Amino acid sequence: MIGAGRMGQAHARVLAGLWHCRVVWVVDPAEARASAVAAELGAQASSHLEEALQDASVDAVIITTPTPTHAQVVEAAARAGKAIFVEKPIAESLEAGKRVVQAIEKHGVPCQVGFQRRYDPAYQRARAMIEQGALGRLEGIRLVGRDPHPPSLEFLKTSGGLLVDMGIHDLDSARFLLGEVLEVAAIGGALAEPGLREYGLFDTAVATLRFENGAVGTLEVALRTAYGYDIRCEVLGEKGRIHIEYDRKPQLTLYDAQGGHFDRPRNFEQRFAEAYRAELEAFAQNLQAGQPLKPDAREAWYSLRLALAAQQALETGQVVQVAALGSLE
Amino acid sequence: MIGAGRMGQAHARVLAGLWHCRVVWVVDPAEARASAVAAELGAQASSHLEEALQDASVDAVIITTPTPTHAQVVEAAARAGKAIFVEKPIAESLEAGKRVVQAIEKHGVPCQVGFQRRYDPAYQRARAMIEQGALGRLEGIRLVGRDPHPPSLEFLKTSGGLLVDMGIHDLDSARFLLGEVLEVAAIGGALAEPGLREYGLFDTAVATLRFENGAVGTLEVALRTAYGYDIRCEVLGEKGRIHIEYDRKPQLTLYDAQGGHFDRPRNFEQRFAEAYRAELEAFAQNLQAGQPLKPDAREAWYSLRLALAAQQALETGQVVQVAALGSLE
Amino acid sequence: MIGAGRMGQAHARVLAGLWHCRVVWVVDPAEARASAVAAELGAQASSHLEEALQDASVDAVIITTPTPTHAQVVEAAARAGKAIFVEKPIAESLEAGKRVVQAIEKHGVPCQVGFQRRYDPAYQRARAMIEQGALGRLEGIRLVGRDPHPPSLEFLKTSGGLLVDMGIHDLDSARFLLGEVLEVAAIGGALAEPGLREYGLFDTAVATLRFENGAVGTLEVALRTAYGYDIRCEVLGEKGRIHIEYDRKPQLTLYDAQGGHFDRPRNFEQRFAEAYRAELEAFAQNLQAGQPLKPDAREAWYSLRLALAAQQALETGQVVQVAALGSLE
Amino acid sequence: MIGAGRMGQAHARVLAGLWHCRVVWVVDPAEARASAVAAELGAQASSHLEEALQDASVDAVIITTPTPTHAQVVEAAARAGKAIFVEKPIAESLEAGKRVVQAIEKHGVPCQVGFQRRYDPAYQRARAMIEQGALGRLEGIRLVGRDPHPPSLEFLKTSGGLLVDMGIHDLDSARFLLGEVLEVAAIGGALAEPGLREYGLFDTAVATLRFENGAVGTLEVALRTAYGYDIRCEVLGEKGRIHIEYDRKPQLTLYDAQGGHFDRPRNFEQRFAEAYRAELEAFAQNLQAGQPLKPDAREAWYSLRLALAAQQALETGQVVQVAALGSLE
Structure with missing residues (x-):
């Protein structure tokens, strides 16, 4: 360690x-x-x-x-x-x-x-379904990534930006499930912590993504979510849609005179406990079996490139061509 | 009229x-x-x-x-x-x-x-699925029928009993979806309105049903439900299960710091508005087309027989053979 | 008529x-x-x-x-x-x-x-909740509007464009629930019907919206949806989120060896039957009572302005300032 | 070990x-x-x-x-x-x-x-809610326990019976959440494996339960479930209802031209993984802290008594008074 x-x-x-x-x-x-x-x-x-x-x-x-x-x-x-x-x-x-x-x-x-979402059972099942053709030609994605509470200002100043530090998870999922992104546009604001504005920082952003295969998608990332931790991913294709969302923790609903009520997950440990375990199990097992590890450093580099492009779009208000940031080849 | x-x-x-x-x-x-x-x-x-x-x-x-x-x-x-x-x-x-x-x-x-549930889109779809063999051999049923508020004591004294006045809807659904009941056993109490006990009345009952084809099932009926109106029906077969439940009214969920919340239906008008409309449409259309009407009086008589048998089981604490109450043949 | x-x-x-x-x-x-x-x-x-x-x-x-x-x-x-x-x-x-x-x-x-969604029980409840402060300060919106099948090419050529003919419903909902939009950016494509490209037409679009109050949001509109008719609206605020979605028709789930399965609504009649009824009831009742009608022509003009701005953004690839299109004042 | x-x-x-x-x-x-x-x-x-x-x-x-x-x-x-x-x-x-x-x-x-359900997050939350009065006076319970596949005939012959070997989990939950049972009645059959009949064995049973506090409930237990593993528990009270059900594994829904589809849990490892972990964590932590262990042997004895009473009711067709089986006092 x-x-x-x-x-x-x-x-x-x-x-x-x-x-x-x-x-x-x-x-x-x-x-x-x-x-x-x-x-x-x-x-x-x-x-x-x-x-x-x-x-x-x-x-x-x-x-x-x-x-x-x-x-x-x-x-x-x-x-x-x-x-x-x-x-x-x-x-x-x-x-x-x-x-x-x-x-x-x-x-x-x-x-x-450590892109643990790639080891979450739902993301894995989505990838398998897509590979089996359940959606046909892929046409779109909707990504939501919302943290419950913003980290400290000190951290935010050095984190590389909202769409790099946090958005990279969603953008890596987009690449994992749908493929490479051609261009990205974004707007945002400091809605939860207006004090961030003087540092040019954002706590909320929405973006559009255009993919190499013609698909288009939306992304929303935010640092404060009153109702907890909210990670969603929907992939759209000509034959249907896959929807990933973890809404209810634990498996219990209370019904009373005000209607129905359920608890939501509040943080990434609750949402991705199984994925954190699975990624290390896979690491250990693949090493022992001499199998390749996934995702590897090249994959991670391309996800970083996409995140940096999205952050640049957010900060400049301009559409950013992802490939313009360079390549490993 | x-x-x-x-x-x-x-x-x-x-x-x-x-x-x-x-x-x-x-x-x-x-x-x-x-x-x-x-x-x-x-x-x-x-x-x-x-x-x-x-x-x-x-x-x-x-x-x-x-x-x-x-x-x-x-x-x-x-x-x-x-x-x-x-x-x-x-x-x-x-x-x-x-x-x-x-x-x-x-x-x-x-x-x-007027058994309007037979015209509810969900019950109709269930019947069609069953006829198409989606469940294979039928093996069980779970019925829940809960009213939000008990009617007046005056009404209850002359209503024929909990399992006749109210339970007949669920029991008719059982016959519509699964077939004839051989025997019924029931227990219950006056949990919402303890004052009913002195009149030998019940506001809550649970029952077991044994069907002609060997299937077994449970029934729950109650007159007071803090969380609204709750009508459920599940049919079990060798190949699967059909679950009918109307949980959310309207199609909206509120998520806040306490979790997720939704409104529930509060009465039969909210739950069965479409069915009340559909049964009269069918009545008018079938009359105009010279088609037979459903359910007819014979059907209704057999559902009444089952409801009276269930009520007798509840009041006597004995298993009741439904056929012992007589037949139209 | x-x-x-x-x-x-x-x-x-x-x-x-x-x-x-x-x-x-x-x-x-x-x-x-x-x-x-x-x-x-x-x-x-x-x-x-x-x-x-x-x-x-x-x-x-x-x-x-x-x-x-x-x-x-x-x-x-x-x-x-x-x-x-x-x-x-x-x-x-x-x-x-x-x-x-x-x-x-x-x-x-x-x-x-005839913006019937304003009379849908879920949109009405959302508006009431927002007015009562359930979400606190409003910060975002997510809109999805997907039709099952594209209309004929003849219709599409004269319809005014995807974000006018169809998107106007979602954009009117945005104004109804969150307020006025300052600027809009959009990208899209002809994914379902590639033949539309030669006419400069779109069957799919995603957009970002910036509101007067600082909120930001996403919009997705498409003309072909394999899984049916999909209209969603989520409003985000500092205290929580309202989610409107009609997912299941009828109120029935089939569970079999492949898992759980439910039918989805396939068209606007199934989704908005109640709203179409309610808007005319309100029209008749408000007329008889001498009450003002809602939404009125001015409201509709501003929703049209927003839809035209969005369409312009989609066609030009430029961010469009909504107010630049003019005003009734 | x-x-x-x-x-x-x-x-x-x-x-x-x-x-x-x-x-x-x-x-x-x-x-x-x-x-x-x-x-x-x-x-x-x-x-x-x-x-x-x-x-x-x-x-x-x-x-x-x-x-x-x-x-x-x-x-x-x-x-x-x-x-x-x-x-x-x-x-x-x-x-x-x-x-x-x-x-x-x-x-x-x-x-x-090892009644691991008492350590499942949903059952624990239910117990806490009940203790905090969320349901008011307790009035009923609905229990469903269905295994995916029957064990071998050899095992079944020596297992003590359906309601002992398998039903004891549900009956222990009833005691954990609602309290002591006064009497039980049950019917059942060999629906999945008709060959069990010659040994007097059951693969399916439904029962009614009457509790000391006047509440009544239903129980369903079965050994073959085409759609997977199905454990449910609902507790009813004067103020509302708690519903525990684990329906979806993983957190993913596929929508296609046939509607919506999701995977269900298939076995107890998938459903209760967290509970099996939590019960041993509690065992270790409570031992180290010198705290009492729960549930203890007396608790387990009373759950066994209830399970044996239910099995006796199923086999004899008679209502069984639970206390008639004896007591530890």
């Missing part, structure tokens, strides 16, 4: 429950945090990355350090010949992302990026 | 909107009420049944008078050669019901009984 | 069922059609508008003639002092629409425009 | 993922199976119960051996002073169950019985 913060601990808890997996090292510059997590897991703690990377018994690393460190940490792990699981986004810029891809390909190590 | 009460007025409003239909007479012993309703419809009013029945321009009568008068009114209308629509139940006893059936058959007039 | 086509006949069937209402004249240039409909209703037929307008017993006219005739017919009816119900859109252009508004205001007659 | 069969392995996988927990011994008379499971867990294997019980480092045992062995195994573990988690039902008869309760109480060890 490289990084022992909130996401790292969540992954550690999952890993501890996977058969054939054992956490050997917990690495974090904050030594006390590393030690505490390591103690829980019966692992060793270190504040030095190289110490863990030199341990030949380590097969793979799980990287949950801050995004700007990804390129350097991935490079070191790749050099050491370790398999890599790295959180999304792969890097903070397309250039840094390119360095990550090159390091991985140069050292020939397997790498998986 | 024979009878100008609440149900009669509701039917009159529907009839006024059917093409090729015109209300000619409104008959009610309460002359003022007859006149008021007749004026609205551009019809003549009378307090004498025979006056309307002697009018040769009258093709059909809609009977919504109190149940104990059904036998006599139907007999008079049949003698006059009029087509008949009569509200459920066909009569207050199996003997009176038998007189109704005999009068209709003797005079050869068409007769339809 | 001015106009005895499909929409006119539908309205006539509803009117025939409203108490206190009687259809006196059916006017249509196609004499045979006028006569046939008139005969059903016990009304007189005419192919001359003035004949009916001169009848002093006529209180109101229902206009369902082709859109380009609206200005002239409304003007004649207003001059004759009749109350007016006219189908949407109020006119084919903002100039013709302005003439309609002026005629009505000059002659002081009441006028209602 | 005492018992390394299917249920034991499922529990072991969960335990391996709980922090602060470690599996030390895997005991199973089938030595190879014990060894295989132990190897996965890094534990020792044994075919002798006493070997593991004498290990002082063992704090607790998880017993998943066949029901008829429960009394003896629990007694041994209690004598050794170990905390106990034992699968439901606590024993095959009320007498054997009484011995279990006595052993536990004599040795003062904590004991939890």
Whole structure:
């Protein structure tokens, strides 16, 4: 485990429950945090990355350090010949992302990026249905991604922007399910936190997407949602529509004199618990079986490119051609 | 229109909107009420049944008078050669019901009984699906019939009992969708209105049903439902299940910090508006086309027999063999 | 009744069922059609508008003639002092629409425009909830309007465009529930009927909307939907979200070895039957009570302006400022 | 781990993922199976119960051996002073169950019985809502428990009967949410597997329940369900109703020309995965915190008594007074 913060601990808890997996090292510059997590897991703690990377018994690393460190940490792990699981986004810029891809390909190590929605049972089923032709020719998508509460202003100032930090999940889903986006246009505002305006920041955005195959779609992303966490994805085709939505937690409805009432999911842990587990299971199983990892760093780079294009559209008010941002080829 | 009460007025409003239909007479012993309703419809009013029945321009009568008068009114209308629509139940006893059936058959007039659920789009679709074999062999049923508020004690004392007055709708649905019932057992109580106990009355009952084909089912009927009007019907077969439920009125959900919320239907007008319209449309169209009317008086008699058997089971605590109550053959 | 086509006949069937209402004249240039409909209703037929307008017993006219005739017919009816119900859109252009508004205001007659969704129980409940503050400050909207099948190419060439003929319903709902739109951007394509491209026509469009109050929203309109008729409207506010969707027709679910299955509504008659009835009931009742009619011609003109702006955005690929199209003031 | 069969392995996988927990011994008379499971867990294997019980480092045992062995195994573990988690039902008869309760109480060890539904988020939320008074006075319950496929005839012959082996889950839920049952009546049949009749076995049953507080309810249990696994629980009170149902897996709906379609859960692992995890988490956490375990052996004994009463009613066709079967007091 490289990084022992909130996401790292969540992954550690999952890993501890996977058969054939054992956490050997917990690495974090904050030594006390590393030690505490390591103690829980019966692992060793270190504040030095190289110490863990030199341990030949380590097969793979799980990287949950801050995004700007990804390129350097991935490079070191790749050099050491370790398999890599790295959180999304792969890097903070397309250039840094390119360095990550090159390091991985140069050292020939397997790498998986943490777009957990691709492992959610509903998204997986959608992809399988689409591949089996349930929708016929694909014609559209509707994406909604709403967080319950905005993060701190400090975080927002350095997060890369609403459509990069948060929208990248929805945009990666669009690529996973429908294909490549040609151009994107967006408008938005600071509706939940008007104070964001003075920093040129947005907490709400809507966009239109035009895909290579001619399909068109809409995207909505927001940072404050009174009714909880709301992630939806609808794919439209000539033969029908797939609708993904998690509306009810738990499986209970109360009916009283005011009508019917149900609880909604409030955060990503509630919505995607199964996906977070499944992506690490797949990582471990595919490594053991010598199968390729998915999504890999190249996939993640193209999703980052799309997110940066969308953010540019939002900030400039101009339609952005996605390919104009560059390519890995 | 024979009878100008609440149900009669509701039917009159529907009839006024059917093409090729015109209300000619409104008959009610309460002359003022007859006149008021007749004026609205551009019809003549009378307090004498025979006056309307002697009018040769009258093709059909809609009977919504109190149940104990059904036998006599139907007999008079049949003698006059009029087509008949009569509200459920066909009569207050199996003997009176038998007189109704005999009068209709003797005079050869068409007769339809007002089991409107048989004309609800969901029940019709269920029946069609079952006939097409969607469920395979039928194996069970689950019936729920809950009114929002109990009627007055005065009404309850003379209504024939919970499972006759109210349960007959659910039991008729059971016969419509699954077939004949062999035996019934029931328990219940006065949970909403404990004062009913001293009159031996029930406001809540649950029952088990055993069908001729071996299927078994449950029934729940109650007179007070805090969350509105709740009519459900599920039919089970070897290949699947059909579930009928009207849960949401209107087609709107509110999501807020407490979760999701929707309005429920509150009464039979909201739930069965379309069915009340459809049963009269079918009555008019089938008469004009010379097609048989459904459900007819014999059907209604057998549903009454089942309801009386269920009520007897509830009151005695004994399993009741339905056929023991007699037969029309 | 001015106009005895499909929409006119539908309205006539509803009117025939409203108490206190009687259809006196059916006017249509196609004499045979006028006569046939008139005969059903016990009304007189005419192919001359003035004949009916001169009848002093006529209180109101229902206009369902082709859109380009609206200005002239409304003007004649207003001059004759009749109350007016006219189908949407109020006119084919903002100039013709302005003439309609002026005629009505000059002659002081009441006028209602046929935006039936404003009378759908769900939209009405949404408006009431919003006015009661259930959502707090309004921040967004998501609109989906999908027809099952495209109309004929002949119709499409003269319909005024996808976002005028069809999108105007969704855009009117946006104004009804959220308020005025400042600017609109749109992209689209001919996905269902590629042959439309040579005529510069669209069968699919997605748009972003920016509202006067800062809210942002998305709109999707399409002419072919394999899974039926799909009209959705979601309004977002600081305190929550209202979701309007009619998903299931009838109230029945089939569960079998392949999972659960339900029928969807296939056309506007199934979805909005209640709204079509309610708008005419309101028309009749408000006229009788001397209450103002809603939505009136001015409302309809502003919805037309928004629809024309959206269509312009779709055709030009430019963001369109709605107010730039002019104003009634 | 005492018992390394299917249920034991499922529990072991969960335990391996709980922090602060470690599996030390895997005991199973089938030595190879014990060894295989132990190897996965890094534990020792044994075919002798006493070997593991004498290990002082063992704090607790998880017993998943066949029901008829429960009394003896629990007694041994209690004598050794170990905390106990034992699968439901606590024993095959009320007498054997009484011995279990006595052993536990004599040795003062904590004991939890595996009624996992009590740890399902929906059942837990229901209980909390009821305790907070959301339903007011409780008046009824509707229970449905349907397995997808019948087990083997060999198993059925020794399982204790449909309403004991399978119905005990629903009946325990009834006690958990509504309280004690006074009397039960039941009918049923062998509808899925007619061959069961010659052994006096049932694959389908419906029952009515009368509760101590006057409430009445229905229960349906079946062993073959074409559409999957169907567990429902509705609690009715004077103020409303709680409805628990898990209908859709995953969170995806397909809409096509035939309407809407969704996948259903097919087995208890899919439905109750979270509950199986939560009951062991609670077991571990409560042990560590010195809190009492729930449900305990007494609770389990009373649920067994109710299940045996229901089975007796089904087999005899007679109403059974639950208390007539005896008591622990």
